[in-house]
Amino acid sequence: MQIDSVIHLKSYEQIKLLLRRHAITFLPLIGIFIILLLMPIGVYFLINAIFPTFLTNTITYTLMVLFASIYYLSIYLFFYSYFVTFYLDLWIITNDRLVDIRQVTLFARTIAEIDLYQIQDISSDVSGFFPSLFNYGNVSIQTAGTIPKCILYNVPDPHHIRQVILELSAKDKDYHNK
Structure with missing residues (x-):
């Protein structure tokens, strides 16, 4: 984002400070994002341990891949929107x-x-x-x-x-x- 496109400085005006939120305040969201990314892997191993033949069916496996893809896409979308809100x-x-x-x-x-x-x-x-x-x-x-x-x-x-x-x-x- 260019500053000139957002505000127009007066002829005598000078930018003294340009502030954003401290970067450390975004770390909790990164932690939540990492946990949410690892959840489907844990679910996969849990299902494989409890029901070993469940994922051998091609329809079930395809549905699991589809749901995991939708889940990851949603997580990335939410993370991106929070990052844009944070950064801008x-x-x-x-x-x-x-x-x-x-x-x-x-x-x-x-x-x-x-x-x-x-x-x-x-x-x-x-x-x-x-x-x-x-x-x-x-x-x-x-x-x-x-x-x-x-x-x-x-x-x-x-x-x-x-x-x-x-x-x-x-x-x-x-x-x-x-």
Whole structure:
């Protein structure tokens, strides 16, 4: 995804941060995917152990291969759609605004913009063992605009991001108060 095709930067605008969710937050889904991939193999060995002559029938064997193929295709499709949703969630922070791009489903995307001078409160939250270990968490932003609250979910180094947004917001407020 090219940034220029999603947002149009103003002449004075510069991208300061480009954020995605921390990669470690996708690992549980990869684990579930691997377990789901191994399940048909376990079922095959279980059926072969309990009913040794069951798979010798060509019709039964063909049906099992067909069901396994449909199962694997479905698993790949769900994994791909979750990966696309994970990867295409994006936050762009410029010196003038914050752009929140959310891939809701495979074919649905929402884009919201927050002017930095409208930010009233910003907080960062790192809670839990793995978030503390890998330094990721949420950044919550309260605004006076049409979008009252924006949350950057599972971003890396949330305390640094909060500090950068606070500094950019202060500069933007000074610019707009002139």
